[in-house]
Amino acid sequence: MPTPATAVSWGVEGRYDTMPVHAAACMSFANLVGHRHVITLLARSLAQETLPPSLIFAGPSGVGKFTTAVALARAVNCLDPVRPGPGLFDASVSGGLAFDACGTCRSCVRIARALDRIGRGAEPAIDCLRVLAPDDRRSIKIDRVREVLAASGYRPFDGHRRVVVIDEAERLEIASQNALLKALEEPPPGTSFVLVTSQPDALLPTIRSRCPRMRFGPLSEREIADWLVERGACTADEARAAASLAGGSIAAALSHAAGDREDPRQVAEAFLARLARPGTPADRLDAAQVLVARPGGRSRKRPAGATRVDVTERLQATASLLRDLAVVSSRADQRWLANADLAPTLARLASAFDGHRVARAFRAVDRALYALDRNVSQKAVADWVAFEV
Ligand SMILES: [Zn+2]
Incomplete structure (x- = not known):
């Protein structure tokens, strides 16, 4: 029996199992x-009935695409x-939006239940929302695209319009992308397509040219921290700390807040503590080792060494601590600290990191992050930054 088109490979790269589906629902x-x-x-385009039949949602992972x-x-x-009319406009009902779901009708409840099932690894069993995601081999194969396309000529039996969400669309095989082309060019009347991707340039130019692109940026630390607190995920201090490490991603912030991943702040703290003491070049190289050591944390998938992502997170955490050290050294209000829970550590480090050194170190970390992004080796970056901080 073929895999149903609605099947989703949950747990891939830990993304879905860190996202509380009740929140999405x-x-x-x-x-x-x-x-x-x-x-x-x-x-607005829903209110004016001008929504393009196929769209690309492009932006970093974990930001809500x-x-x-x-x-x-x-x-x-x-x-x-909810569609506020000209005389009835009530911004408090719809957040000032021209069109929104009511959240309580039969259809809204059905989609919420489907998402709940998806969160438990089951079939969504719904026709008006189809989700295509990479399989265990990290690709979206043509058979599954064909199944969705075969259904797309008909209106959904349980809704007004079928929305096919292709998650991690960069994982569509070339044949799958070619199979999609015709549907994107001449969209079937009852179906819309949304291609969700963090790497839009990995899609064929012919696909890109047929789908208007909506750009999603990283979320602000404030948006993430407020969200964590509102959902009761953690305390305000923990939320600010998790948000400062999350690189604009709610999924990453949740993972940090849950303690599933190593707290890169601990590594950053150890790194700065070693550099706080005057030392020889050999001591500096030892400090660099801290940045590239095997990660801790409770993650099930424990890699042998620190990945590029690990080192990036550790350097981002170092930058976050340095920002706080600037707050401490300028005797500004402690409420500005991103890592208020680490106030005692920051106080200890402050004697070695005055305003001048913090500014220099911050620039060095920034350059190191830039180099990592340009594929310079983790080890070379770590060694360099240990001499510059
Ligand atoms: Zn509704």
Whole structure:
């Protein structure tokens, strides 16, 4: 029996199992975090019935692209959408948006339940929201695309319009992309496509040219921290610390808040503590070792050494601590600290890191992050930065 088109490989790279699906399930446009320009545009085109039949949602991982695509499917299929009229405008109802799902009608509840099932690794069993995601071999094969396309000629039996969300669309095999082309060019009447991707340039130019692209940026630390606190995921201090490490991604912030991953701040703290003592070049190289050592944390997938992502996170954490050291050394209000829970550590480090050294170190870490991004080896970057901080 072929894999149903709605099957989703959950747990791949830990992304879905860190995202609380109940949070996604209750999401209407008005409840989404950040991305106001994208959401305003989507709501307006729904209100004016000018939504393009196929779209690319492009942006970094874990910032809410998939959740927005689901919110779109919900709004499209809502039986009683919130659409403030000219005389009835009530910004408090819809967050000032021109169109949104009600969240309570039969269709909204059905999509929420489907997401809940997806979160438990089961089939969504719903026709108006189809999700295509990479299989265990990290690719989206042509058979599964064909199954979705075969159904797309008909209106969904349980909704107004079928929204096919292709998650991690950069994993579509070339044959799969070619199979999709015709549908994207002449969209079937009852189906819309949303290609969710962090690497839009990995898609064929012919695909890109047929789908308007909506750009999602990283979320701000404030948006992430507020979201964590509102959901009761952690305390305000923990939320700020997790947000400062998350690189704009809610999924990464949740992972840090849950302690599933190594806290890169501990590594950053050890790194700076070693450099706080006057030492020889050999001591500096020892400090560099801290940055590239095998990661800790409770993650099930424990790599043998630090990956580029690990070292990047550790350097981002170092930058976050240095920002806080600047706050401490300028005797500014402690409420500005991103890592308020580490105040005693910061106080200890402050004597070695005065304002001048902090500024120099911060520039060095920034350059190191830039070099990592340009594929310079982790070891070379770590050695260099240990001499510059
Ligand atoms: Zn509804």
